[in-house]
Amino acid sequence: MARRLAIDRRALAAFRVALALVVLVDLARRLPDVRAFYTDAGVLPRSVLATLYPGYGAVSLHALSGGLVVQLALFALAGVAALALLVGYRTRLATVVSLVLLVSLQLRNPLVLNSGDVLLRRLLFWAAFLPLGSRWAVDSGERTNSSGATDRVVGLATAGLLAQVVVVYLTNAVVKFRADVWLRGDAVRYAFQLDHFTVLLGDVIAGWTPAVQFAAWLWLALLVCSPLLVVLTGRARAALVGAFAAIHAGMVVTMQLGVFPLVSLAGLVPLLPGWVWDRVEARVPVTRRLPRLPRTPLARRVPALTALARTLAALCLVALVVVNAVGLGVVGAPAGTPDQVTERSWDMFAPSPPRATWWVLAPANLTSGERVNAITGEPFDASRPPEVAEMHRNERWRKFFADAKREPQLRQSLARHLCTRWNRTHDSGMTDVQLWHMSERTDLDGPESVERERLGSYRCGAT
Known part of the structure; x- marks a missing residue:
């Protein structure tokens, strides 16, 4: 189990870069609509937010003001934190700040969110427990062309991150099996007929009936096999990761799904085995030593933080399994459970696409x-x-x-x-x-x- 749940430190570094890039892309895509979505002059003034989502405004920094200047300042702060995460400068702090500002932004207008937004904040959450700055970062100060064996990280946080990735696919597979449209191979045909979703190549291949039927069966098979992303190791795992990545890349050029395909691609990065990163370092040599500011990590100065972090990771790992089991109906929800807990976040085009x-x-x-x-x-x-x-x-x-x-x-x-x-x-x-x-x-x-x-x-x- 340790071998399968371990993550190469270079994979964590690449994951850090991928997460930071997705956050920057997300901010850039939201920026043109900042007035419309996040100010009182837009489509969701704070008074309407308070009526529809009581309590959200109390925990959102973006809801402290309805003015445009404050929103732009918070966007700029989020961009700075994402850039720090990108280069690995004060990585843990940059990750936490990025997470806090992302959640704040999402709570300011929950009406414009999709599964990609949910997954992005979940990945950032698990990333906050991991040493993302131990390689290829200003924090590490190491040469980025080092070769040979490298340390791997394994623990509750790596288990939580990998479980989060697999849960998305597996729960989606379970829901898809509740409608025969996927088994017939017609689901992707219906999806590509949704002109309010399809863009670019999606309009071109919508009429390729045999191809889109095969794509439906292939995607359903991959979803069913998603636990193998953790079970397999070595080249077999890398091949399966590549298959999932190819599907998500196809989503980018066929459907208007926002950051969901990009977030999914970022989530696959930690699953790539060490030999992939050996080749990356061999082909992309960088001889310059990164600058590093000497300091003692906070966890070493305050040892209790380590125990607290492990406890929180354990509780969240259990919650991850239980909440998704409740959402699928495998476990009954106690009376009075909020709808946000029982709602499924991973039912994309499931049990069947819209008609x-x-x-x-x-x-x-x-x-x-x-x-x-x-x-x-x-x-x-x-x-x-x-x-x-x-x-x-x-x-x-x-x-x-x-x-x-x-x-x-x-x-x-x-x-x-x-x-x-x-x-x-x-x-x-x-x-x-x-x-x-x-x-x-x-x-x-x-x-x-x-x-x-x-x-x-x-x-x-x-x-």
Whole structure:
């Protein structure tokens, strides 16, 4: 077990770099929507957050202020912490700060999160227990071209990290088996018919029926075999990691899933065995010694922290297993258990993919007499867009629109934001806006028709 749960220190270093890059990418992707998603002038003012998610604002640093300047300052601080994590400078502190700011950001607007966001904070959590700065880091101060055998790390934290990676795949497999669409091989066909998800190559290969059927069976087989990511060792494990990585790379170029594929790729890095890193160091020689500031680690100065960390890691490892067992229904949840515990975070396209493509239209009237789509800013056109994914700008807007369909308060704040955004940047003012939900049910073998549902009509200045 120790051999299978051990992680090469160079793998931990690469994992550190991958995590830092994902955090930076995540921040960069959120930044254009910082006003819309994280200020009181956006779609989720703090008053609405307090109504829908009581208590979230009390533990989120980003909820201390509804102003844009404070949000930009916190984004900048998160970026600095991620850069420190990237180079391995005060690595433990940088990891904890990155985790705290990420959780704070996610709690400020939980409506725009997906499974990738959940997985990212879980990986950062386990990373805080691991010596990510012991190799290829400013903290280590070692030559990065050293060869030969290297120390491995094994313990509760490595078990928790590897278990977290496997649990994502295994629970997803269990849920997928509850619908026969995956066994028939039609699941990926349905997924690629969802135009609000598909991008780039996804639109091209959507019609390759034999290929996408094989992809469905291959992915389901890999999910079932996910425990072998830990059971196997050496080249067999590396080959299986490569197969998972290839699927996630395919997701990047076919579907609009946000950071989920990137986070998943980062989670696979610690599973790569030592011989992979021997080759990496042999092919990428770096002779310069990294600068290192002499200091005594906090754990050595305060020995009680080590025992506390081990206890916390043990408790969280048990919680990881129990919570996912409850989410799958394997273990019954005690009465009064919050919904956040029993909800599954890893049911992506499971038990089956959605059966309809949808998008939101926001026809708005201007003082000039023109009519525009308040979401895109273009002249209003009620016809089906050729690229539905472009109607939502990104996956976070798509997630928010899905939540707004169910919650009247969100529709009101969305309309208010659309009016304010337009009137702030245009001479011709917006007087009113309507929200419509358009849905096109997927039919693999027949014609598809669009259904319309009016969500509301709002006057600007009175929303």
